[in-house]
Amino acid sequence: MAIHEYFPAQGRGCALCCYGFERLHAAGEAPLETCPACGAALRRALAAPAIVEGGAHRLNEAHLAKHGYTQYRRVEKGRYEKTVGEGPDVLAS
Numbered sequence: 712m713a714i715h716e717y718f719p720a721q722g723r724g725c726a727l728c729c730y731g732f733e734r735l736h737a738a739g740e741a742p743l744e745t746c747p748a749c750g751a752a753l754r755r756a757l758a759a760p761a762i763v764e765g766g767a768h769r770l771n772e773a774h775l776a777k778h779g780y781t782q783y784r785r786v787e788k789g790r791y792e793k794t795v796g797e798g799p800d801v802l803a804s
């Protein structure tokens with residue numbers, strides 16, 4: 712099982728995908744490529760618990776980028792900085 716977080720690859724998306732959404736995938740299930748609601752192309756971010764804290768268990772960033780992932784590193788509570796991939800440089804909640 713893995714949680715994938717999705718954002719619209721371009722444009723604003725719809726009510727489901729405009730701010731991103733998470734989807735739980737069973738092992739071996741292919742990741743979504745388009746939004747199930749509006750059909751917009753999606754990009755993936757690694758959602759918790761794959762987000763690394765403080766770089767102690769840093770994943771191989773080149774590997775992640777090659778597979779189309781965007782990785783964020785938690786810098787403080789509710790704030791993440793991008794380490795690799797496409798997408799906004801900072802996520803804050």
Ligand SMILES: [Zn+2]
Pocket residue numbers: 724725726727728729746747748749750751
């Ligand atoms: Zn959508």
